[in-house]
Amino acid sequence: MIPSNWYNIIPDLPSPPPPPLHPATMQPIGPDDLAPLFPMELIAQEVSTERFIPIPQEVLDVYRMWRPTPLYRAHRLEKSLGTPARIYYKYEGVSPAGSHKPNTAVPQAYYNAKAGVRKLTTETGAGQWGSSLAFACAQFGLECEVWMVRASYDQKPYRRSLMRVYGATVHASPSPVTGAGTKILAEDPGSTGSLGIAISEAVEVAAAAEDTRYALGSVLNHVLMHQTVIGEEALKQLPEMPDLVIGCTGGGSNFAGLAFPFLRESSKTKLRAVEPEACPSFTRGRYAYDYGDTAGFTPLMKMHTLGHDFVPDPIHAGGLRYHGMSPLLSHMYELGMFEAVARSQRECFEAGVHFARTEGIVPAPEPTHALAETIAEALRCKETGEEKVILTALCGHAHFDLAAYDRYLSGEMQDFALPQERIDQALDGLPG
Amino acid sequence: MIPSNWYNIIPDLPSPPPPPLHPATMQPIGPDDLAPLFPMELIAQEVSTERFIPIPQEVLDVYRMWRPTPLYRAHRLEKSLGTPARIYYKYEGVSPAGSHKPNTAVPQAYYNAKAGVRKLTTETGAGQWGSSLAFACAQFGLECEVWMVRASYDQKPYRRSLMRVYGATVHASPSPVTGAGTKILAEDPGSTGSLGIAISEAVEVAAAAEDTRYALGSVLNHVLMHQTVIGEEALKQLPEMPDLVIGCTGGGSNFAGLAFPFLRESSKTKLRAVEPEACPSFTRGRYAYDYGDTAGFTPLMKMHTLGHDFVPDPIHAGGLRYHGMSPLLSHMYELGMFEAVARSQRECFEAGVHFARTEGIVPAPEPTHALAETIAEALRCKETGEEKVILTALCGHAHFDLAAYDRYLSGEMQDFALPQERIDQALDGLPG
Known part of the structure; x- marks a missing residue:
């Protein structure tokens, strides 16, 4: 049931994503530039044009400790919403570390x-x-x-x-x-x-x-590719093809991992990325070459970015507080291959509590973004009567984030307004 | 794969456990005495003489959220120990609350x-x-x-x-x-x-x-019976019958839940209960009628007890800090149907860290007691060359207990000596 290959979506795209550039020469970087940081087999995966890359037996032996992960129909959530939508979620919190990572x-x-x-x-x-x-x-x-x-x-x-x-x-x-x-x-x-x-x-x-x-842990092509085990499993587990796949995006690997196999197998499936209002790289960032880090040690990557100097407000979804975005997903977004929306912190925690009380699992702050959007979509279906099939990524549990839920339940949680000038200021420093 | 019945071991015992007594009359209590506290269907289960009790569909629908739970062969732990023993563990930490409860x-x-x-x-x-x-x-x-x-x-x-x-x-x-x-x-x-x-x-x-x-959450017959879903699943999942089942005991429900179905199905399987040295009701307590609570509101139950006034030292395995023990398990212990040992806090955490680094899951402080005994048994097998098949209960994860691991890793964790006079003093106040 665990897939035997990772899926590399790049050869299936109408055009490949723009290459990373060396900041000194502004020329595309080669494998040798990356060799001080990564072993050659991962560098090869980063630039591979093979659609499928076999998962080594030694990796499968460890995956087997928690994979395949469960895919659930959210019957109780659906009932509580009174929606005709059918909601499925793939739960990655069963891993030893508690997430898809x-x-x-x-x-x-x-x-x-x-x-x-x-x-x-x-x-x-x-x-x-x-x-x-x-x-x-x-x-x-x-x-x-x-x-x-x-x-x-x-x-x-x-x-x-x-x-x-x-x-x-x-x-x-x-x-x-x-x-x-x-x-x-x-x-x-x-x-x-x-x-x-x-x-x-x-x-x-x-x-x-x-x-x-x-x-x-995210952003790079080989990282997104490793995460496709999620979507490949979901493809086999689902009793019907989803109309919509919803996932949260920080660097993009969780969303990509669930969604990419459906892009390959299903023409009817649409994708929607959900990001925090406090760190909206897709919805308010610029598609430009930028550094992946603050000091400028990394190559320049073309991506949706808020500027490498941008410091997001302290939302509890720490995994979504990244100024940039996967260059691969950024490219696909420019190609119009999926949509993106932003959600505020409090509506996300509201969704998290609703989900915990119906489905039992307390979701990490990151996937509450996908759940808030899923619930909103299910309520739209309630109005229209549409029996939409929704698949969402429950990428981790909140066992280490309960202080945040306490703040929400005590009414002490705040949302953060992000004035346009803060974004403009951070983008002002972009290289290139 | 989820069993359709709970298993009630009482009719399979050579004699039933002594009844609870009303403290005023010292006569066996009847269903009416329990009615202010429990609904009639649970009272009926508490005194049932049926071997199998069907699990209601509404309960199965909720069990399905996380059951069947995984049963793993601990290949990596075995390898690290160099033992010829084959170790299996049934993992209950995948439930929404993170344990078998x-x-x-x-x-x-x-x-x-x-x-x-x-x-x-x-x-x-x-x-x-x-x-x-x-x-x-x-x-x-x-x-x-x-x-x-x-x-x-x-x-x-x-x-x-x-x-x-x-x-x-x-x-x-x-x-x-x-x-x-x-x-x-x-x-x-x-x-x-x-x-x-x-x-x-x-x-x-x-x-x-x-x-x-x-x-x-433990101690009573119906509670132990509900937990037999663990052992019934393990029976079907195991590729071979265990020679030894090891579980930790506080009130006894986790151990009983895993072990009872093996007592029914396998004549070769031996059982071993592991309790903390700081709260040793089996190994140092008295088999006597005592209250289940401190104020004396409950019926008197015949059980292994350290006295209802006994306050155990503050070990991190909070679930094992109970002065008494399941009357059913206590009766079976008196019949010689299993053995019991006690383990110190630090050897348990040592086993927990060893397990986390090999098998990935960080065990709650309670099941580290079973793991410490499992590791000791596996090392005995290494000396004798015996290919013993061991099954142990990993009844929960430590996501809410990591401060305790921090103390252990920092060398700040203590063991607690329990002088005999403290036990004698607490037993001195026993009623009856």
Whole structure:
């Protein structure tokens, strides 16, 4: 039931996405430029033109610990809404780390171990990705060093604990152990950090050591491709083709992982990405070349971005607080292959509580965005009488985010207005 | 694959367990004595002599949200130990509340709703049971009011949050809203509470209101019976009969739920209960009639007890901190139908970290007791070369217990010596 291949959508697109550029030369980067950061097999996947790439047996053996993940019909949610829509959700929270992230952490750790790498570095916001990579490294005997955004490091000690249980070393970012971190701390000793800063730190350490590489939890082509195990399973599990697939987007891997196989197999299926109003890269960002990190260590990628200096307001959906977006998804959005909407924090938590009380699972703040949109769509169907088939991505549980639900239930949660001038200001600094 | 019947082991025993007694008359209690606390269908299950009791369709519909639960072969753990033993574990952490507790919370809520009850009260220690009953009440439209032991209420805010997300009202116990709580607070305003006190509060409120009943998460016959869904599933999932079933015991429902069907089907299978050294009711308690709660509101039950005044040291396995034990299991222990051992807190957490790094799942503090014993048994097999087949109960995950792992990893966790005089003193007050 676990698929034997990942699906690479790029050869099925009318045109490939624009290449990443080297910031010094503004020329497309080659495999050698990426070699200090990634092992060759992952670089090959990043630029592959094969539609299907076999999943190695060693990776399948670990996937089997929680895959295939369940696909549920949301009977109780439907009933509570009185909708004629049929709602299905694919639940990735059954993984050891509690989200879809291990789907790519495991192959990334595997290919690095195979290439003789000793240690992986990475960044993490709320800790979903860091704990997934820590788990994967424990499976393949790799060391794991994580830079965790300071705000989350202080507010979410249990994700940090989880990484430690799996044997990882965790730094608050900005940290004094890197040049990038030291520089930022000198300017602002009280910095609460950002994903962009943490990426700079992890990349700096990986690039400097021969036996160390870097791993990214979203955005890149190979990451999105690893996540297609979600959609491939859903294709086999669903009793009917969906009219609409809804997923939340931060870097884009969860949405892409569920949606891409349906683009291949079903002409009637439409896709909708949901992002937070506080970090609206699709709906209010610019499609332009930008850095993936704050310090400008990464190649330039053409993507929907709010500017690499943009620091999103502290919404609880830490996994969606990224200034950029997957270049592949950005390209497809420009081609009109899916739509995107933004949702406010409080309407998302309202949906999360509604979902928990009907379906039992308490959704992480990130997928509450997809659920808020799913509920809104189901209520539209109630008005029109349309028996729309909706598939949504429940990419993780909220066991480490219950303080946020407490704030919502106590009426203390706020929404964040994002004035246009803040976006304009951040975009002003775009390179190129 | 979900079983269609619960298994009631009582008719298969050589003799039935001694009956509960009314403390005033010292005569066996009848159904009418229990009617203020439980609906008639649950009372009937408590005293049933039928071997199999059909699971209602409404309960199966909710079980289906997470059942059947996975049964895994612990290949990676075996390999890390170099043992010839074959280790299997049944994982109950995939339930919405994260443990085996919803297996009984759901039928209890169902039978109460069917009987026209409006509200359920209960106690909870670390919060596993309270969040399970809150989830179950949300499924059947019941109100839920929980008394949570003060120490956990303050130290584990996220379990409290989870109950609130499911719509329950949560009090710290002892609380000023009951007579029992008020009395204890008057004597000791800083009381951190105990399960025995919280039971007194929940029972008091249920007994006083016509439309309110009480629910207990372990100990009673019907609770153990509901948990046999675990063992019935495991029987069908296992490729070979186990030589040994190992489970942790607090009130006994997790151990009984996994083990009872194997007692019925396999003559070669031996059972071993594992309890904490800090709360050793089987290995150091007395088999005697005692109250289930601190205030003495419950009937007297013949069980292995440390005395209803006994307050266990604050180990992190809150679910195992109960002075008594299931009367049914106590009777079977006296009949020599299984063995029992005790494990210290630190050896349990050591096993938990070992398990997390090999099998991926971080076990709750309670099942680390079973895992510590499983690992010890597997290492014995390594010495003898015996290819023993071991089945263990992984009854929940540690997503709400990571602070405890942090303490262990930081070297700050302590073991608790339990001097014999503390046990003697508590047993001294036994009634009868």
